[in-house]
Structures are given as structure tokens and as C-alpha cells.
Amino acid sequence: MGLPGRTHLLWVLLTLLCTGAPAAQNVGGLADLSLSQLADMPIVSAARHEQSRSGSPRAVSVITAEEIRRRNFRNVPEAVGTIAGVYLQQTNYGGGSPIIRGMVGNRILLMLDGVRLNNGTFRLGPNQYLNFIDINQVDRIEVVRGAGSVLYGSDAFGGIINIITKAAPDPRAGAELTGFTRVRFATADASGAGRAQVAGAHGRVGFLAGFTHEQFGDLKAGGGRGVQPFTGYGHTSGDLRVRFAVGGSGTLTAGVSRLELHDVPRTDILAAGSELQHLWTGQGRDHLYMQYEQSDVGPLLNAVQFTLSYARPFESLNRILRSAPAMQRRHSDLVHMLEAGVQITTLAGPRHVFTWGATATNDVIRSSRFDVDLGTGSAVRKSGNYFDNSRFAGTGLYVQDEVRLSERLDAVVGARYDRFRIRADGSDPAFGSLALRSSPAAVTGSGHVLYKLTRTLSAIAGVSQGFRAPNLDDATILGGIETRYEIPNAELRPERSWNTEYGVRAQARKGTFSLVAFRDAYRDLIDRAPATLNGLAFVDRNGNGVRDEREEAVFQRRNISRARVHGLEFESILNLGQAWTWTHSTTWTVGSDAGRDVPLTRIPPLNGASRLTWQSGRTWWLEGALVAAAAQRRLAPGDKTDIRIGPGGTAGYGVVHVRAGLRRTALAGLSVAVENAGNRRYRFHGSGIDRPGINLVVGWSRYF
Amino acid sequence: MLARWAAAALILASGPFALSAALSSSDSDVKAAFIVNILRLAHKKSGPTSGELTLCLVAAGSVEQSLRAVENTVIRGRQLRLRNVVKAQLAGCEALFFGSSAKAEAVLAKAQQMNLLTIGNDTEFLSLSGMIALLVENRRIVVEINDSSSRGSEWVFSSHLLEVARVVSGRLR
Numbered sequence: 001m002g003l004p005g006r007t008h009l010l011w012v013l014l015t016l017l018c019t020g021a022p023a024a025q026n027v028g029g030l031a032d033l034s035l036s037q038l039a040d041m042p043i044v045s046a047a048r049h050e051q052s053r054s055g056s057p058r059a060v061s062v063i064t065a066e067e068i069r070r071r072n073f074r075n076v077p078e079a080v081g082t083i084a085g086v087y088l089q090q091t092n093y094g095g096g097s098p099i100i101r102g103m104v105g106n107r108i109l110l111m112l113d114g115v116r117l118n119n120g121t122f123r124l125g126p127n128q129y130l131n132f133i134d135i136n137q138v139d140r141i142e143v144v145r146g147a148g149s150v151l152y153g154s155d156a157f158g159g160i161i162n163i164i165t166k167a168a169p170d171p172r173a174g175a176e177l178t179g180f181t182r183v184r185f186a187t188a189d190a191s192g193a194g195r196a197q198v199a200g201a202h203g204r205v206g207f208l209a210g211f212t213h214e215q216f217g218d219l220k221a222g223g224g225r226g227v228q229p230f231t232g233y234g235h236t237s238g239d240l241r242v243r244f245a246v247g248g249s250g251t252l253t254a255g256v257s258r259l260e261l262h263d264v265p266r267t268d269i270l271a272a273g274s275e276l277q278h279l280w281t282g283q284g285r286d287h288l289y290m291q292y293e294q295s296d297v298g299p300l301l302n303a304v305q306f307t308l309s310y311a312r313p314f315e316s317l318n319r320i321l322r323s324a325p326a327m328q329r330r331h332s333d334l335v336h337m338l339e340a341g342v343q344i345t346t347l348a349g350p351r352h353v354f355t356w357g358a359t360a361t362n363d364v365i366r367s368s369r370f371d372v373d374l375g376t377g378s379a380v381r382k383s384g385n386y387f388d389n390s391r392f393a394g395t396g397l398y399v400q401d402e403v404r405l406s407e408r409l410d411a412v413v414g415a416r417y418d419r420f421r422i423r424a425d426g427s428d429p430a431f432g433s434l435a436l437r438s439s440p441a442a443v444t445g446s447g448h449v450l451y452k453l454t455r456t457l458s459a460i461a462g463v464s465q466g467f468r469a470p471n472l473d474d475a476t477i478l479g480g481i482e483t484r485y486e487i488p489n490a491e492l493r494p495e496r497s498w499n500t501e502y503g504v505r506a507q508a509r510k511g512t513f514s515l516v517a518f519r520d521a522y523r524d525l526i527d528r529a530p531a532t533l534n535g536l537a538f539v540d541r542n543g544n545g546v547r548d549e550r551e552e553a554v555f556q557r558r559n560i561s562r563a564r565v566h567g568l569e570f571e572s573i574l575n576l577g578q579a580w581t582w583t584h585s586t587t588w589t590v591g592s593d594a595g596r597d598v599p600l601t602r603i604p605p606l607n608g609a610s611r612l613t614w615q616s617g618r619t620w621w622l623e624g625a626l627v628a629a630a631a632q633r634r635l636a637p638g639d640k641t642d643i644r645i646g647p648g649g650t651a652g653y654g655v656v657h658v659r660a661g662l663r664r665t666a667l668a669g670l671s672v673a674v675e676n677a678g679n680r681r682y683r684f685h686g687s688g689i690d691r692p693g694i695n696l697v698v699g700w701s702r703y704f
Numbered sequence: 705m706l707a708r709w710a711a712a713a714l715i716l717a718s719g720p721f722a723l724s725a726a727l728s729s730s731d732s733d734v735k736a737a738f739i740v741n742i743l744r745l746a747h748k749k750s751g752p753t754s755g756e757l758t759l760c761l762v763a764a765g766s767v768e769q770s771l772r773a774v775e776n777t778v779i780r781g782r783q784l785r786l787r788n789v790v791k792a793q794l795a796g797c798e799a800l801f802f803g804s805s806a807k808a809e810a811v812l813a814k815a816q817q818m819n820l821l822t823i824g825n826d827t828e829f830l831s832l833s834g835m836i837a838l839l840v841e842n843r844r845i846v847v848e849i850n851d852s853s854s855r856g857s858e859w860v861f862s863s864h865l866l867e868v869a870r871v872v873s874g875r876l877r
Contacts, residue, residue, distance in 0.1 A: 027773040030737035035745070035847075035868040038738055042843045043731040055842030066831050173763035173803050174788070249730065249766065295730050353843045402843055410842060450842075509851060509871045575873045578852055667810075 042353050057412055057448035057460045059145040059501055059516045059569060061085055068138060070661055072184060072671050072699040076133045080161060084571035084585035085145045087604035090687040091644065093219050093231040094264035095128030100145055101518060102565035102591040102603050103158020107468055111162045115289060115309045118155045119335045120363040120392025120472040132259055132285040134237040136195040136212050139166040146518060147466025147499040149444040150414035153396045154469040157497055168243035169199050169206040176201050180703040188695035190217035206243040222693030223681025230270040231689060234262035250294040260284035268688025272643045277320040286312040303345040311337040326374050333385055334366045356399040363392040365472060383479060387426035392472050394420040408452040415445045420469045424476040430539045431487060436476055438490045442467040456508040466497040474526050474557050485539045485552035487531060493559050497522045513572035525561035562594035583611045601639055602686045605632035621661045628654040632685045644688045653682035673697040734845050735838050736770035739801060739823060742836060743779050745865035746821055749858045757782040760789045760797035762811055763804050794818055805829045819858050848872055
């Protein structure tokens with residue numbers, strides 16, 4: 001008796017998916033294979049990151065746990081800023097925004113353990129959100145330079161920074177209990193920091209818990225400039241991760257963390273005097289997440305990873321404008337970020353590894369502002385930075401194939417579809433009521449190849465498309481800011497890019513090097529453009545039809561800009577005998593606003609770093625580093641009026657750091673650094689603060 | 705009719721996926737197979753040539769389960785035995801596998817003094833002076849040998865192992 005058509009289909013599907021346990025080769029069979037055969041065998045793991053980058057056709061840089069421990073970084077932005085191809089911009093000491101291939105702010109995707117930090121309120125220009133992660137929790141940092149929208153979606157435009165935190169111990173590895181305390185002191189900012197951490201495993205459960213507190217004083221610059229006011233702040237954070245062994249190959253990880261930065265001033269605005277107060281009394285992030293990973297689930301499901309995350313970034317900002325010294329504006333913004341994702345890895349024959357999956361995000365914004373009369377103490381509620389309860393949601397589907405085309409040629413190709421929904425309801429006296437609904441979508445693709453020229457030398461080449469979906473900060477801003485009045489735009493489209501890169505990479509006994517050239521073309525970039533409201537180019541508050549002194553000009557965000565960025569990235573590690581290692585990186589970037597034929601804003605100067613390290617056995621190590629950048633005089637029109645840059649641009653610099661470490665025993669370690677040994681005055685391009693002058697940094701760790 | 709065509713198309717399209725089931729193995733299985741192969745292709749200059757070959761395990765995690773499946777395999781005429789290391793007691797070990805470098809340093813130092821073959825599982829292992837690391841790169845396992853550590857030891861690697869492995873020197877990578 002024939003089965004109905006639908007039943008046929010169902011039967012075939014069930015047969016394919018439920019044929020019992022996968023017929024994987026057993027270990028005994030594998031052990032009979034030769035090393036060459038084993039080396040050619042594709043394997044799967046649920047995580048997106050790999051341990052070694054030299055086989056990747058992408059331009060990837062990494063800071064390992066070892067480097068993070070040795071160099072005793074103050075925070076995550078400072079660590080990321082030392083990675084080849086990344087330049088750090090600092091508006092204030094409590095911030096730090098990475099620039100990759102000329103892109104900054106919401107055109108860089110920040111991720112924590114594969115979960116997005118970017119949300120619907122990330123603004124154009126530099127932001128401080130990378131400092132919402134405690135460096136003490138970090139195991140390694142991976143930077144993918146260039147667009148990565150196929151795997152990571154919106155905002156993966158100039159690059160992706162993925163912070164991977166320390167995992168709780170694997171309970172399958174046996175029972176254990178470990179921990180450490182660490183302190184760090186520095187002279188330039190009169191800072192003190194401490195971290196206590198304990199980790200253990202028993203039965204089928206492993207855990208890791210830690211607590212950090214840091215206090216930074218005002219930062220002293222070099223060259224006789226002295227202490228920079230409005231730079232000090234505090235930091236407190238705590239984290240707990242629990243790992244459960246589920247069955248033979250399943251792992252469930254649950255984590256909760258809170259980080260808060262206290263009393264963070266915005267240095268550039270306060271130093272310029274345009275505001276009497278600009279202070280984040282509290283800003284940070286709460287995070288709760290669960291991740292389940294399992295390998296060998298079924299024939300099509302060689303590895304599966306489910307992620308469910310809830311994050312709550314928050315900012316409480318107090319401002320007093322010089323023009324209204326008796327009024328304090330108290331802003332409060334909080335985002336409820338929900339993210340869910342599934343990623344599946346499928347082996348298809350000996351040559352193909354498919355990574356495919358879906359993600360969904362939903363950001364709901366709570367935003368408010370109270371204007372407090374400092375004389376009477378009375379408070380008046382005003383519209384916040386965003387419409388309260390506005391929403392930014394997205395869904396994405398993607399597939400990527402890592403294919404071995406021949407013994408010498410590997411390729412990675414992929415495609416992705418994303419759709420977003422923006423919803424905002426509110427009103428403004430000059431504009432009237434607003435009910436904004438927008439549903440932008442994007443399709444992207446990419447292809448990269450790696451060709452092994454010799455055993456040690458490879459060539460890489462690739463083309464990728466990137467996109468950034470318009471978010472709440474682009475589409476829904478309504479109201480006056482100083483002399484400008486912005487109106488929303490529901491018609492915004494995603495910003496788009498075509499990124500090409502090619503280069504060579506070598507890994508040999510004596511060291512490694514990588515040279516990558518890139519050429520990126522951006523279109524539909526969102527920028528402010530003059531607009532009209534009720535037929536007028538200004539807000540006619542008194543209705544007289546002419547622009548009076550305090551009436552603002554009307555602007556609207558539109559897809560009006562195009563840009564071109566190209567450059568070179570070089571990095572190398574040379575092992576000079578048994579004890580000496582020389583590490584070097586240089587990055588050169590040129591960017592142009594293609595529509596106006598002027599330089600693109602905030603393009604870093606030619607910059608690089610060289611480090612010579614000596615290590616004797618396990619006990620001692622010593623390192624000298626030269627960090628240098630040329631002057632940046634090629635400025636965008638907006639750079640010249642930016643108080644962080646000015647018409648003269650940024651001076652070049654060359655500073656020397658000296659670091660040493662002593663591992664007295666396997667259980668105790670001391671590190672000492674003299675940073676900016678020449679006490680030079682310098683600042684990173686586009687920053688609101690000078691870098692520290694001569695700075696003695698001492699770190700001490702005790703393990704148990 | 706349409707459903708039958710769809711079913712046929714699905715079966716054809718699934719060909720490579722069905723094939724993959726026979727070829728796929730977890731990374732811990734492949735790593736275990738690599739370890740067995742490395743033990744076949746490495747020998748100690750003045751080491752024993754008979755009796756049991758003891759591979760000791762430090763926090764081996766999921767690789768231990770895979771290795772248990774090949775325990776008793778005969779390698780160069782010697783039977784492979786596995787033993788978990790407790791409190792850094794390395795007497796009787798000839799080779800050591802570290803599932804994680806997190807707590808490897810003290811045991812590694814002792815292993816180096818005792819001239820044991822050390823095999824690790826992550827990038828940090830070689831910077832801690834481990835001898836051989838099994839790394840995931842481009843969805844494949846890559847063998848890296850620390851030139852500095854292996855030169856100073858009594859272990860000799862066959863040309864076949866050196867042909868497949870990547871030899872690196874120095875501690876920083």
C-alpha cells in the first residue's frame with residue numbers, strides 16, 4: 001500500500017535524522033591510520049574559534065592568556081589596542097574604542113564568548129563599551145580584521161573583536177580546587193586593583209567565581225604636563241560560571257556577571273569647559289547566559305551549540321551645561337538584550353565542513369531624563385536619549401562551508417540573510433507624535449581562499465560583504481541637541497561594504513610573519529544631512545517664519561555617504577636563538593570620503609610596535625618595547641573641529657616600555673614594568689586624554 | 705508525485721552527508737589516534753624496549769575516554785597502559801598527556817627533569833616548554849613540536865613525524 005506523499009517525505013527525513021548513533025570511526029580504527037591521513041581528517045567542535053590562526057584564510061590576530069598574564073593590562077581596551085591592526089582611541093580614561101581598518105564604534109562588532117555586546121543604541125563614533133568587560137575574566141582575545149557579516153551579522157563591518165572568558169574547569173578532567181589572588185599598582189594614575197578567584201570541579205560540575213575591585217586616580221601625563229583632571233574612576237565586578245557535564249559529550253555552561261564603572265568623567269568635554277559636569281555615576285553591564293554544546297548528535301549534526309543570553313547594559317549620566325549652570329540633567333538608559341542562537345556543524349564528506357545556524361536578538365530600551373533645578377531641588381521629567389520602550393529586533397540565517405579543494409587549497413564560502421524590526425513610539429512638541437516602524441533587511445556573502453605555496457608559506461585572498469543595519473540611534477533620534485534638531489527616518493537602509501584582502505603568511509621554525517593588503521569600499525553610510533520640518537530648515541518655535549537666534553537647524557540621518565579605505569597590515573615573530581624573541585607589527589591605513597573627496601574621519605596614522613623579549617628558563621623574563629606612530633595631519637573636516645583632534649592633527653610619538661617578570665615558584669609571580677620610560681607626552685589620534693607619563697606598574701599573583 | 709521527486713532529491717542531496725557519518729570523528733578521538741601515532745614514531749635514546757609503555761594523563765578530559773578505547777594497543781612491541789597522575793607522582797611514566805595547560809607548569813618542570821615525552825592540547829603548552837602540542841587549525845589537527853624543548857631531551861622523532869609536524873622554536877608564538 002502506497003504512503004501519501006507527505007508521509008514519504010517525513011519517512012525519508014526521519015530515516016536520515018534518526019538512524020541511531022552516528023557511524024563514526026572508532027578510535028582503534030583511527031589509530032591504524034597514518035599521521036598524514038589523520039592530519040587530513042576534518043574534525044568538529046562546537047565553538048567558532050580555533051586554537052591556531054595560521055591555517056585560516058582570514059586576517060586574524062590573537063592575544064593569548066599567556067600574554068594577558070605577562071603584560072598585566074589595565075583593562076580590555078588597553079589589551080585590544082596592542083593587537084596588530086587595531087588602533088585605540090580614548091575619549092576618556094574609563095573608555096577606549098578600537099579602530100580597525102578605519103572603522104570605529106558601531107561599525108566594529110564586539111562579542112563576549114560569541115554573544116553580541118553591540119545593541120540597538122550603539123552610536124556612530126567612538127564608544128566606551130569594550131571597557132564593560134573585566135580583563136581579569138579574559139582568557140584570550142581574537143580579532144578578525146575586515147568584514148565578517150556572514151557569520152556574525154550586523155556591525156561586523158571593519159572587524160570583529162571576540163573576547164573569550166576563562167572557562168570553569170572541565171569536571172570530566174577530575175576533581176580539583178584552585179584559585180588565586182592578584183594585585184596591581186601603578187604610579188601614573190595612583191591606582192590599586194585586586195582580584196580574587198576560585199575554581200573547582202567535582203562530580204559532573206565545575207565552577208569558577210571571581211571578584212575584582214579597582215580604583216584609578218587622575219592620570220599623570222608625560223612631558224611635564226602633569227595630572228589630567230577628570231580622568232579617575234572606579235570599577236567593581238563579579239562573575240560566576242558553572243559547567244555541567246551532560247552525558248558523554250554534552251556540556252552545559254551557565255554564567256552570571258555584573259560589572260560597574262563608578263563616577264567616570266568625560267574628559268574631553270570637561271577639559272574644554274563646555275560642560276561643568278559630564279559624569280557617568282554608574283555604567284556597566286549585567287549578564288546572564290546559558291550555552292549547551294554537544295558533539296556527535298546525529299548524522300547531520302556533528303556538533304551543536306545552543307546559546308541563550310540576557311544582558312542589561314546600563315548608563316546613568318549627569319550633565320550640567322555651562323549655558324545652564326543651575327540645571328542638572330540626569331539621563332538613565334538601560335537596554336534589555338535578549339539573544340538566542342543555534343549553530344550546527346556538519347561534516348559532508350572528507351572535504352566539506354558546513355557551519356550553519358540562526359540567531360535572534362531583541363533589544364528593548366528604557367530611557368529617561370530628569371532635569372533637576374539645583375537651587376530648589378525640583379525635578380521635571382523630559383524625553384530620554386531614546387523613546388522609552390523602543391525596540392530593535394533582528395533575526396539571521398547563515399551557512400558557511402570550509403572546503404578543502406586540494407592538498408594545497410582551502411576555501412571558506414558563506415552566505416547570510418538578516419531582517420530587522422525597529423519600533424519607536426513617542427512625541428516631541430515641535431515634531432508632534434511619532435510611530436516609527438521600519439524593517440530593513442540584508443543579504444551578504446563572502447569567499448576566502450588559502451593556497452599553500454610551500455610547506456611554510458601560504459597566500460591568502462578573499463572578498464567579503466559587510467553590512468550594518470540602521471539601529472535606534474540612527475533611525476529614531478528626535479529632538480534638539482545644542483544648535484541641532486534631529487528628526488527620525490524610517491527609510492534608512494543598511495550600510496554596506498565590499499571588502500577585499502590578499503596577502504602572504506609564513507610559519508617556520510624561526511618564526512612567523514603575515515603581510516595583508518586590504519581595499520574596502522563602503523556605500524550607503526549613514527550620516528546627518530540638512531533636512532526640513534514643516535517645510536522649514538529650522539525649528540520655528542515661535543511660528544514667525546524666520547530663524548531666530550535660539551532656533552535649531554533641522555537634520556536627519558540618511559544613507560548619503562560613501563567611503564574607501566585601503567592599507568597594509570604586517571606582523572611577525574622571530575625567534576632569535578634559545579632565549580630571544582622579536583615581535584613586530586606595523587599598520588598603515590588611508591581612508592577617503594568618496595562622496596566629498598576628503599579624508600575619512602578618525603583614520604589612524606602609520607603605527608606599529610616592536611618588542612624584544614628575553615626569557616631564561618621558567619623563572620625570569622625581560623622585555624623592551626618601542627611603540628610608535630607617525631603624525632596624523634590628513635584630517636576630515638569634522639576632525640578639525642573635533643576638540644579631541646583640532647586643525648593641527650595629532651603629533652607622532654615613539655615611547656619605550658620596559659617589563660620584567662619573575663616566577664618565584666609555580667604558585668607565585670611578580671611582574672614589574674616601567675611604561676613610557678622616557679616620560680614623553682603623547683596621545684593616541686582622536687583621543688581626549690594624553691597617555692600616561694612614566695609609569696611604574698607592579699603586579700603580584702599568588703596561586704593555591 | 706511532487707513529494708516523491710522531493711524525497712528523491714533529498715536522498716541524493718543527502719549523499720555527502722550520509723557519507724560524512726562514516727568519516728566523521730570527534731576531535732578527542734582523532735587526538736587519541738594522533739597520540740598513539742606519536743608514541744609509535746618517537747623513542748627515547750636509552751629507554752626500555754620491552755614491558756609496558758605507560759602514558760600518564762593530567763586533566764585529560766574527553767581525550768581520556770578516547771584513549772581508554774586504545775589502551776593495551778601494542779606499540780613497538782610494548783603494551784600501552786594509561787595512568788592518571790595524582791599529586792604530580794610521575795614515577796613509572798614514560799610519556800605525559802596534558803588535557804589543559806592551566807595547571808601544567810609544575811608537573812611539566814618535573815617531567816622535563818625526568819626526561820619524559822610531554823604532549824599537550826593547547827597553544828600555551830609549548831610556551832610552557834612542553835614538547836608536542838596538538839592544535840586545531842582549519843578544522844584539522846596540527847602537530848607542533850617545540851624545537852628547544854625536544855633538542856634538550858633524550859627523545860628522537862622519526863622523519864615521518866617531523867615531515868607531518870610543524871617544528872617551532874622559542875617560547876613565544
